[in-house]
Amino acid sequence: MDVKARQQIQDVLSDPDTPITQEMLRAWLEAVGHKEHSDGSTAAYYELPERARELQDLISLKDMNAQLGEIFRACYRYGEVAHSSKLRDAKKMKFYIEKEIERLEMYGDD
Numbered sequence: 001m002d003v004k005a006r007q008q009i010q011d012v013l014s015d016p017d018t019p020i021t022q023e024m025l026r027a028w029l030e031a032v033g034h035k036e037h038s039d040g041s042t043a044a045y046y047e048l049p050e051r052a053r054e055l056q057d058l059i060s061l062k063d064m065n066a067q068l069g070e071i072f073r074a075c076y077r078y079g080e081v082a083h084s085s086k087l088r089d090a091k092k093m094k095f096y097i098e099k100e101i102e103r104l105e106m107y108g109d110d
Contacts, residue, residue, distance in 0.1 A: 011064070023049065023050075049061050055072070055073060055076055057072075058072070059072060065100075065103075067096045067097070067099050067100040067103065068096075069098055070092065070096045071092075071093050071096045074089045074092045074093045074096075075089075075093065077089065078090075098109060
């Protein structure tokens with residue numbers, strides 16, 4: 001369980017009047033291994049968090065590691081910046097996804 005979720009649970013347990021938000025519930029469920037399911041329509045996990053103002057906010061809020069952050073950035077800017085062609089971005093995504101696969105195979109995906 002991540003530190004933020006653990007602290008939120010401790011806050012609620014120590015003060016029953018602490019309001020429980022939908023974001024807190026999602027974080028707690030995620031922290032204990034619950035995964036959301038979708039019926040094919042727009043799922044809650046596609047909604048942008050209120051605090052997300054830029055790409056780095058999403059990367060931080062989703063607790064992405066370095067590899068996933070680089071993939072996410074390259075996907076987002078794909079073909080839109082002068083200093084990085086589509087081919088360079090695609091190669092960058094491939095490199096980082098291969099590194100993420102290696103990490104998962106070595107250390108597991110939990």
